[in-house]
Amino acid sequence: MQKLQINATTHIYPIYIQAGIRHSLSDYIAKDYDKILVITDENVATLYLADIRCSLHHEQVYTITLPPGEHVKQLQTFYDIHTKALQFGLTRQSLIIALGGGVIGDLAGFVAATYMRGIDYIQMPTTILAHDSSVGGKVAINHEYGKNLIGQFYSPQAVIYDMETLQTLPLKEVRSGYAELLKEALIAEPTLYNSILSIKINNIVVEQLKMHVRNGIMIKANLVEKDEKEANERKYLNFGHTLGHALETTLGYGTLAHGEAVAIGILFAMFVSEKKLSAQLPTKDMYRWLLDNDYPIHLQELSSTSLVKQMKLDKKVVSNHVQMVLLQAIGEPILQKMDEAELEGLLEQFFKKINNV
Numbered sequence: 001m002q003k004l005q006i007n008a009t010t011h012i013y014p015i016y017i018q019a020g021i022r023h024s025l026s027d028y029i030a031k032d033y034d035k036i037l038v039i040t041d042e043n044v045a046t047l048y049l050a051d052i053r054c055s056l057h058h059e060q061v062y063t064i065t066l067p068p069g070e071h072v073k074q075l076q077t078f079y080d081i082h083t084k085a086l087q088f089g090l091t092r093q094s095l096i097i098a099l100g101g102g103v104i105g106d107l108a109g110f111v112a113a114t115y116m117r118g119i120d121y122i123q124m125p126t127t128i129l130a131h132d133s134s135v136g137g138k139v140a141i142n143h144e145y146g147k148n149l150i151g152q153f154y155s156p157q158a159v160i161y162d163m164e165t166l167q168t169l170p171l172k173e174v175r176s177g178y179a180e181l182l183k184e185a186l187i188a189e190p191t192l193y194n195s196i197l198s199i200k201i202n203n204i205v206v207e208q209l210k211m212h213v214r215n216g217i218m219i220k221a222n223l224v225e226k227d228e229k230e231a232n233e234r235k236y237l238n239f240g241h242t243l244g245h246a247l248e249t250t251l252g253y254g255t256l257a258h259g260e261a262v263a264i265g266i267l268f269a270m271f272v273s274e275k276k277l278s279a280q281l282p283t284k285d286m287y288r289w290l291l292d293n294d295y296p297i298h299l300q301e302l303s304s305t306s307l308v309k310q311m312k313l314d315k316k317v318v319s320n321h322v323q324m325v326l327l328q329a330i331g332e333p334i335l336q337k338m339d340e341a342e343l344e345g346l347l348e349q350f351f352k353k354i355n356n357v
């Protein structure tokens with residue numbers, strides 16, 4: 001068992017990481033709750049919901065099972081969950097458990113943050129990607145204008161991560177999760193970056209996967225502790241997301257998995273870092289690795305003007321300027337305000353380049 005602790009400014013909470021921990025859940029829930037609501041999706045429910053219900057050892061466990069996919073992270077579902085929670089009779093002494101990937105974690109966390117002005121919740125990530133989204137208290141739903149535009153910072157009581165659940169993931173999910181790991185590696189840890197680039201996604205050794213995820217969590221935890229509300233260095237965790245989120249919204253949620261969009265965003269941020277900062281980066285190796293691992297990086301023609309318009313709804317925008325996270329070197333991120341026309345030009349060059357290589 002590995003136990004980490006997040007010392008965030010607003011709340012200190014544990015992260016338990018252990019294969020099979022789902023079978024002894026009640027040992028890790030620190031308080032008595034009158035009711036427990038587990039929010040999950042259909043894929044995860046089929047595999048793990050029975051185990052969870054059984055190991056909670058609680059008489060009043062309710063469940064809400066949603067269809068899988070980013071499209072549920074929206075206002076109507078959020079409202080419907082509130083309605084069900086009221087019908088189940090959840091009170092301020094109740095607990096919500098977010099059992100699933102990033103979509104479930106963000107949505108269930110935001111319900112917890114707002115139900116009766118906020119009740120306790122626990123993040124139980126079941127994907128690689130959610131090693132990132134379950135830590136740090138960012139909870140949100142999407143608006144049709146963009147990703148995560150309605151949300152809050154609201155820390156969980158605990159993160160309980162059963163690494164066994166990572167072994168049932170489809171390859172698309174593994175790819176998606178590894179993009180967030182690459183992000184953490186590139187902003188903070190060259191050795192993690194080299195280790196990731198040495199693997200093949202369809203042939204990962206479990207111990208290696210666990211090591212990558214643990215490293216990713218530690219990098220994330222460190223930045224969250226320094227800057228919980230994202231005033232400064234937490235923004236580095238948004239590396240690759242400026243274009244990534246714009247692509248997800250422009251192409252329609254679910255066309256690309258979140259991490260697949262972030263992977264393209266990372267490549268773009270590296271391309272811009274080379275152009276603007278003359279940074280010496282292994283962008284070609286990264287591009288090769290993404291291709292070798294079947295990341296969908298060749299996109300249909302997209303209008304740079306509309307992508308930049310979309311990027312202007314990014315939360316890092318200052319004084320109407322898109323602010324990108326760039327790299328001076330691996331492990332040395334900086335924030336860079338971008339001129340709109342220059343950004344459009346760079347996007348055009350970037351898409352030409354990746355589509356012609």
Ligand SMILES: O=C(O)C(=O)C[C@@H](O)[C@H](O)[C@H](O)COP(=O)(O)O
Pocket residue numbers: 132133135136138147148180230234235237238241315
């Ligand atoms: O925790 C953070 O900070 C991040 O930026 C992590 C991102 O990987 C994550 O996808 C996050 O939800 C995106 O944040 P947003 O603030 O740009 O919506």
